[in-house]
Amino acid sequence: MIIVARKGITAEQLDYIRERVEALGLRTHVSIGENRTIIGCIGDESRLGGVPMLSIPGVDSVHPVMRPYKLAARDFAADRTTRVPVGDRTFGGEACLVAAGPCSVENEGMMAVTGRSVAGFGAALLRGGAFKPRTSPYSFDGLKEKGLEILARVREETGLPVVTEVLDPRDAELIAGYADMLQIGTRNMQNFSLLREVGQLQRPVLLKRGMSATLKDLLLAAEYVMSRGNMQVVLCERGIRTFGGEMRNTFDLAAIPWLKQETHLPVIADPSHAGGRRDLVAPLSFAAVAAGADGLIVEVHPDPETAMSDGDQSLTLDGFGGLMRDLKVFAEAAGRTL
Amino acid sequence: MIIVARKGITAEQLDYIRERVEALGLRTHVSIGENRTIIGCIGDESRLGGVPMLSIPGVDSVHPVMRPYKLAARDFAADRTTRVPVGDRTFGGEACLVAAGPCSVENEGMMAVTGRSVAGFGAALLRGGAFKPRTSPYSFDGLKEKGLEILARVREETGLPVVTEVLDPRDAELIAGYADMLQIGTRNMQNFSLLREVGQLQRPVLLKRGMSATLKDLLLAAEYVMSRGNMQVVLCERGIRTFGGEMRNTFDLAAIPWLKQETHLPVIADPSHAGGRRDLVAPLSFAAVAAGADGLIVEVHPDPETAMSDGDQSLTLDGFGGLMRDLKVFAEAAGRTL
Amino acid sequence: MIIVARKGITAEQLDYIRERVEALGLRTHVSIGENRTIIGCIGDESRLGGVPMLSIPGVDSVHPVMRPYKLAARDFAADRTTRVPVGDRTFGGEACLVAAGPCSVENEGMMAVTGRSVAGFGAALLRGGAFKPRTSPYSFDGLKEKGLEILARVREETGLPVVTEVLDPRDAELIAGYADMLQIGTRNMQNFSLLREVGQLQRPVLLKRGMSATLKDLLLAAEYVMSRGNMQVVLCERGIRTFGGEMRNTFDLAAIPWLKQETHLPVIADPSHAGGRRDLVAPLSFAAVAAGADGLIVEVHPDPETAMSDGDQSLTLDGFGGLMRDLKVFAEAAGRTL
Amino acid sequence: MIIVARKGITAEQLDYIRERVEALGLRTHVSIGENRTIIGCIGDESRLGGVPMLSIPGVDSVHPVMRPYKLAARDFAADRTTRVPVGDRTFGGEACLVAAGPCSVENEGMMAVTGRSVAGFGAALLRGGAFKPRTSPYSFDGLKEKGLEILARVREETGLPVVTEVLDPRDAELIAGYADMLQIGTRNMQNFSLLREVGQLQRPVLLKRGMSATLKDLLLAAEYVMSRGNMQVVLCERGIRTFGGEMRNTFDLAAIPWLKQETHLPVIADPSHAGGRRDLVAPLSFAAVAAGADGLIVEVHPDPETAMSDGDQSLTLDGFGGLMRDLKVFAEAAGRTL
Secondary structure, three states: OEEEEOOOOOHHHHHHHHHHHHOOOOEEEEEEOOOOEEEEEEOOHHHHOOOOHHHOOOEEEEEOOOOOOOOOEHHHHOOOOOOEEEOOEEEOOOEOEEEEEOOEOOOHHHHHHHHHHHHHOOOOEEEOEOOOOOOOOOOOOOOOHHHHHHHHHHHHHHOOOEEEEOOOHHHHHHHHHHOOEEEEOHHHOOOHHHHHHHHOOOOOEEEEOOOOOOHHHHHHHHHHHHHOOOOOEEEEEOOEOOOOOOOOOEOEOOHHHHHHHHEOOOEEEOHHHHHOOHHHHHHHHHHHHHOOOOEEEEEEOOOHHHOOOOHHHOEOHHHHHHHHHHHHHHHHHOOOEO | OEEEEOOOOOHHHHHHHHHHHHOOOOEEEEEEOOOOEEEEEEOOHHHHOOOOHHHOOOEEEEEOOOOOOOOOEHHHHOOOOOOEEEOOEEEOOOEOEEEEEOOEOOOHHHHHHHHHHHHHOOOOEEEOEOOOOOOOOOOOOOOOHHHHHHHHHHHHHHOOOEEEEOOOHHHHHHHHHHOOEEEEOHHHOOOHHHHHHHHOOOOOEEEEOOOOOOHHHHHHHHHHHHHOOOOOEEEEEOOEOOOOOOOOOEOEOOHHHHHHHHEOOOEEEOHHHHHOOHHHHHHHHHHHHHOOOOEEEEEEOOOHHHOOOOHHHOEOHHHHHHHHHHHHHHHHHOOOEO | OEEEEOOOOOHHHHHHHHHHHHOOOOEEEEEEOOOOEEEEEEOOHHHHOOOOHHHOOOEEEEEOOOOOOOOOEHHHHOOOOOOEEEOOEEEOOOEOEEEEEOOEOOOHHHHHHHHHHHHHOOOOEEEOEOOOOOOOOOOOOOOOHHHHHHHHHHHHHHOOOEEEEOOOHHHHHHHHHHOOEEEEOHHHOOOHHHHHHHHOOOOOEEEEOOOOOOHHHHHHHHHHHHHOOOOOEEEEEOOEOOOOOOOOOEOEOOHHHHHHHHEOOOEEEOHHHHHOOHHHHHHHHHHHHHOOOOEEEEEEOOOHHHOOOOHHHOEOHHHHHHHHHHHHHHHHHOOOEO | OEEEEOOOOOHHHHHHHHHHHHOOOOEEEEEEOOOOEEEEEEOOHHHHOOOOHHHOOOEEEEEOOOOOOOOOEHHHHOOOOOOEEEOOEEEOOOEOEEEEEOOEOOOHHHHHHHHHHHHHOOOOEEEOEOOOOOOOOOOOOOOOHHHHHHHHHHHHHHOOOEEEEOOOHHHHHHHHHHOOEEEEOHHHOOOHHHHHHHHOOOOOEEEEOOOOOOHHHHHHHHHHHHHOOOOOEEEEEOOEOOOOOOOOOEOEOOHHHHHHHHEOOOEEEOHHHHHOOHHHHHHHHHHHHHOOOOEEEEEEOOOHHHOOOOHHHOEOHHHHHHHHHHHHHHHHHOOOEO
16 A cells, blocks of 8 residues: 655654554555655555545545455466356356346246257356346346246256346345356345355355446455355456446446456356347347457347346347357357357 | 337337237327327336337337336325434434444444534434445454444433444344334445335334435335335435546435435435545535435544544544534524524 | 426416427327326427426426437438548448557657558558647647648558547648548537538548547537538547546447447447557457447557557557457458458 | 556566656655565656556556646645636635526527626626537527627626636637636536637636546646636536436536635536526525535526526526525525625
């Protein structure tokens, strides 16, 4: 951490700052300039985390220089992408994995039809929400355990491993009993109780970026899960909230290569929520894979017009087939398989 | 809801749209113009909520015209502010209530000192976190039940009712056993399990706006609590996340008068988190009260320099005394008492 | 336009609204529901543009249904991409065109070296700023006419047409005398005097999106140029300003396919400003082309370490060669040439 | 400036960085830690402005510690607010000055009526646009010089000095011939040609914050004007663009006290554009004055329903009278007069 002192700081004030820092086991290094005095703090910066430096007389500004995450940082894993196996597929390897399925599990019939179809087109996982977070308390919020049972049966038939969302720490174990991968949704990226809970389970976690989360926030959320012992985390960029009114969210594509440099965790994209419109799913998918994404999660519904949620952004079964066919060349261009 | 049809829509497509809408019990009204055809949908718009209208051929855009919240809407309460009693004080009456106290309950001594002091200066409630949400898993996250016990003892001594945060639905009942008011924090504004849980308790709720929540999102979060039977909700503007890098958050002051027109629930402001700096607390407090806020929640610490969290934005005890003295004239100018 | 009336609107108020609208030559269509009354306004909506509808008693909200731009709208050009020839290359055809060169024209030597190099690697245009907008008045702001002369000489040698920025309407003609394409920069996207000025010149315009411009704002800025008679406009997505602090801007990739659907104008991307970092240029370029961009504009410098501006995001000459080589497969995957 | 080196930087790389910095006349100070090496750069930081530090091998991050503005910085003026006289009133003194008038000068009659009325209610300046920036090229864009003549005649009658917007550097002198204060609008805050032009005139400047300008950007824009010799600059907060969709802009109230600490220039607020709705003008005005604003600029129209622009947010004449009456107590509470 670097502390910049106000112009006119007194020698007593400067000494006091150094004492505070050194009392925490760090060393200090003072550079006195004409206009500013700089105090470099050397050692374990995290010990300074809770200290309200700006409250100390003479301090003008404070600059952390260490990354606040450790387990999620790139060099923790000797600079290679962590592999996260789900079923018999693996995130973080050569293949881009595509998870596909409806927003909500609506009934067994539609799930079976969807599962068979997306499996045939090359999807690696089946997605579907049994517990649904909804902005309005009056909206359909999922079939709960009945939905999980349906997912498990469709997995049995299709061989596709299943990813589904956990909303409440009390449901985490139940869901882990059915699902192959646990999704933490956008609205829960900083639900720390939930992050700790899935950190204690031995199930891979799909962690979606919060709507207004910085990439550092996202990595710290992963750190919560990892610090409890579960290192199987896949990150997902799904669009952020900005002034742009034309689309549901703003797809922060550059997050993908930024994260690939900053962390060893696999990174995927959700083109369905990012754009919020069916006709944007294909171009956003191509772009994500071109930018280095390790996979995609895509909403697919056998009859989007009648979908109970997210129908506007769901692909039809045929639409998904077309996407997978067209995506192949982009994956190859990126040196990947599907 | 109003549906705008694409140029060149066919008669069959138009009929189909009308059938879909009318099958849900609404009436339709078609206005055919040279460039656009407009289909007005009359009746209970909420039934159209899940229908993916943009998926239907011929639809160009969709405009909801009803508010999605009912219990939180202004006219639900015959256009007067709902009164939310906490201890022997009341949010939503003539008085602006000020909740004050440290970010975290650190130990009994500092809470007792703070409680006595802020009570003397006219605070109406004591705040203090026993369960703390922290961006990093390595930060101090509160004393838990021991913190609640401390809060209860300081209440006994000072007579100040206590407001404290709930993070996990599993802790809600425990906390309600100690606290007079339950705070739902920024990161949990859309933690729907938690909202439902506090909706079932008979404790007033202080609901803080999410960092990227629109005001409609905030009112829908209140609706979650209210729809479970707990109508005692106080809303809190605490700053949103924008491009502005100079301050911790962007204080959306205009949210206060906007909410006062749109809902019957009391509205308060958190000037400590909004600005993130001690020297901004006073001007933001004056502004909030001038704009019609029903109260404030302010961080105060006997020794901010040693605070375990939020020290940079905490007032000293004397600083809080000064704030209350200066705030008085602004409250009077707004026709309120403190 | 659709006008939604407040609950409890009187018959007189309703009549008054209709009269106001009909006096402007539009027809009205009223749908009376239980909770809301809707007034559809049919005809030339632009006539209602200046009318302060929300000021009229009884009006609750107003929903425009027509796009506010005409010449820039997709159907103006019979649904095909407009071709914008620059030199002997054409934006909007099968080929993705790449403009490359330094942020600023620094001297003749570095421009000549850069021009020869990027021409050899397949660039279609040479970029370089002679008039530079700088956030601080103390920063280097370009060589002015001397820079234009250098650009013209390098064009002569390399055959590459030149694109350079115009900042001041008084310089537009001068710059048009040297340059093949006039760039309107981010900070000037709503400098309406400048837009009108370049609208009167017969030079293609490269219009960069403003930092906080919606896509509708961007299309209206294009409409300014086009409404003066210059239909040769190429749009450029270059990143917007959001809360994200990790990168210089947030690259709004989805703007590319959205614009391709909404307008007939060619759309390109600027991966250098979008990411602000050299190592992000390649992945953002691949993504833009995969998403359907008609081209790129990329900063290249023979010695970025000594660049007078934007050195951190400039590719080296070799780096540009590598980009062009790698980009080729993505262009092919997208059915394009380079 | 502080340079943080990457883990594993070599001695040669470190030496090279120091040489680069020292060659520019600064001194360096190296602190070697276990995880990071920090290079403090002492001296005139502005010389490092153009150097692409991140391009130099071994550099991880760069932290400027000096403010990039000088003339606009608080300590330039010995810590007191600069006084900016306009007519016989002064911004930056004890009185809060209120500028009032219509968005556009529409004709002489409405300006005369408005001028007489707002003068009677205590306005200090008359506002009115003769040159109007409009998002659409098809909207009314002002009466131009005819509008200036009207403003001058109304000034003569009422004694109110006049503030009006300059859009184009070519019009600056003409407008300065009529107006007492030149407004630089939101869209032109970074129109550097225009800033330089008004910097050469001897007329006070009202500089409105850009829609996505940070406060540092705003102060650098002021620096442009001041660096040309015109020190008479008044800053104006008018709302920024964020995700919030309920209001026209997000009023960044905290900008007022932040700026009051950071600069010696007077700071005012525009509650009309900030909220975009007539009924929000009063609460936002009260809040601005409570937070320490040196004045307001308010849109007022004798018949907002027929206004050619911004009618929805314009006060009626009586509404303005009410505002001034109610504002008085808040000004007094803030220790100011009106």
